Amino acid sequence: MENGVYASLDIGTTSIKVIVAEVLNGQMNVIGVGSERSKGLNKGMIVDIEETSNAITLAVKQAEEKSGLKIEELIVGIPAQGVQIIPCNGYIQVEQSHEEINDQDVEKVIRETCLNSVPTDKEVISVMIEEFLVDGFDEIKDPRGMVGERLEVYGTVLAVPKSIVHNIKKCVQLSGYSIKDLIIQPQAMAQLVLSEDERQFGTIQIDIGGGQTTVSAIHDHQLKFVHVEQQGGEFVTKDISMVLNTSIQNAENLKRDVGYAFANHVADDQFVHVDVVGQQDPIKVKESYISEIIEARLEQxxxxxxxxxxxxxxxxxxxxxKLTGGAAAIPGIRELAEDIFEVQVDVYIPDFMGVRYPSFTNAISLVYYEGQLDGIQKLINQISLSDIRSNSKELSHSSSKSVNHHNSKQDETYVKSAETQKGPSFTEKVKSFFSTFFD
Incomplete structure (x- = not known):
């Protein structure tokens, strides 16, 4: 990890969290935390820009006070709602073959083969590079400094609706901060939550937030599948409130204090007193009954x-x-998940001083991901971010080098012809997961 101080912003349905972390000699330490109740979001989406902006400001101020640092820029998480995963590939012809491939060449091939391959209503957030090729030589992670006539790229674009990006940008800007990077949350989470082998061979991530639950599949170190279900921990609280005729705050306290996700594991002789709307005296309710309410929603x-x-x-x-997110803290949720999915389930809890709660996983993963970025991925992220800032897809460099661009349907043919040049390694990769997740 690169030494430095990083600040992240996680805009969630129930709370907005800010993490300030310092990386020194490969170790990351959380030095500041801010958490403010969300008031301008519904089901993970911003519905009130002013309210959200005010909450961001308050959360950042808390993190500044605890860290003793002034925060000017934020690594901002983008929810997976509406994410489109688009495979891309193409090449540019390098005319000045005696010159080394540089940042401008990388930017040009990324823009022409990846950034321009997405629908006009989507904004590119990230380009995940599988490999570069220089004159047919494959499995190159960073082509800069090499010499060649043809520069190819194989990767995957992550794009989200422009409205989501605009609203997030607007809220951050109104709060008075700049954006250092924009990162799709499941992509960042994988770097923190999963081991090297789990990212390579494939793992499912489930993030149960307040207003929504995000499931994603990671394979070959890349995000291959995402689905967002518009239900989360907040719905569990509302169910308890509605069934027991108690306030939302009481219901939240019951969920946290006596809640259990697997009703069969709860003794039938344990009771709790609950304040009920319209009654002067609290009523006595079995804890197992509360667990049945919780289990019903989580099971759904x-x-x-x-x-x-x-x-x-x-x-x-x-x-x-791998299970994480605020609702992952409910006891018994792992057993319930294993009963339904019929596979091993592990609950991830961040192991950082002061934030050892699964509700902080997203915020911590953003700073962790940013600290892990290598030079070529930083360059590519900045290319995407510069397009978002300017809201323009125009190529910023001269057209002195010819460009060949392929749309998604043309790419299918291009992949077949490229396999002959690249050998079986790429064929195996294509067969393994492109065929599965992009059908």
Whole structure:
């Protein structure tokens, strides 16, 4: 990890979190935390820019006070709602073959083969590079400094609706901060939550937030599948409130204090007193009954996710399931998830001083991901970010080098012809997951 201080912003349905972390000699330490109740979001989406902006300001101020640092720029998480995963490939012809490939060449091939391959209503957030090729030599991670006549790229574009990006940008700007980077949340989470082998061989991530639950599949270090279910921990609280006729705050306290996600594991002789609307005296309720309410909602969420995962056979991935997010703190949720998914489930809890709660996973993963970026990925991220800032897809460099661009349907033919040049390594990669997740 690169030494430095990083500040992240996680805009969630129930709370807005800011993490300030310092990386020194490969170790990351959280030195400041801010958390403010969300008032301008619904189901993970911004519905009130002013309210959200005010909450961001308050959360940042808290993190500044605790860290003793002034925050000017933020690494901002982008929710997976509406994410489109688009494979891309193409090449540019380098006319000045005696000159080394530089940043401008990389930018040109990325712009012409990846950034211009997305629908006009989408904004490119990230380009995940599988490999570069220089004159047919493959498996190159960073082509800069090499000499060649032809520069190719194989990768995957992550794009989201422009409205989502605009609203997030507007809220951050109104709060008085600049954006250092924009990162799709499941992409960042994988870097923190999963091991090297789990990212390589394939693992499912489930993030149960307040207003929505995001399931994603990671394979070959890349995001291959995402689905967002518009239910989360907040729905569990509302169910308790509605069934028991108690306030939302009481319901939240019950969920946290006596809640259990697997009702069969709760003793039937344990009771709790609950304040009920319209009654002077509290009523006595079995804790097992509260657990039944919690289990019913979580079971519904997991069943929907299982149906989505079964369609792409993702539950057969070797890494099985990693569960995190605020609702992952409910006792018994791992056992319930294993009962439904019928595979091993592990609950991830961040292991950083002061934030050892699964509700902070997203915020921590953003700073962790940014610290792990290598030079070529930083360059590519800045190319995407500069396009977002200018809202323009025009190529910024001269057209002195010829460019060949392929749309997604043309790419299918191009991949076949490229296989002959590249050998079986790329063929195996294509067969393994492009065929599964992009059908």
């Amino acid at each position: 969420i997991f069943e929907v996710l299982k149906n989505k995962l079964d369609k792409i056979d993702a539950l057969s991935l070797p890494g099985k399931v």
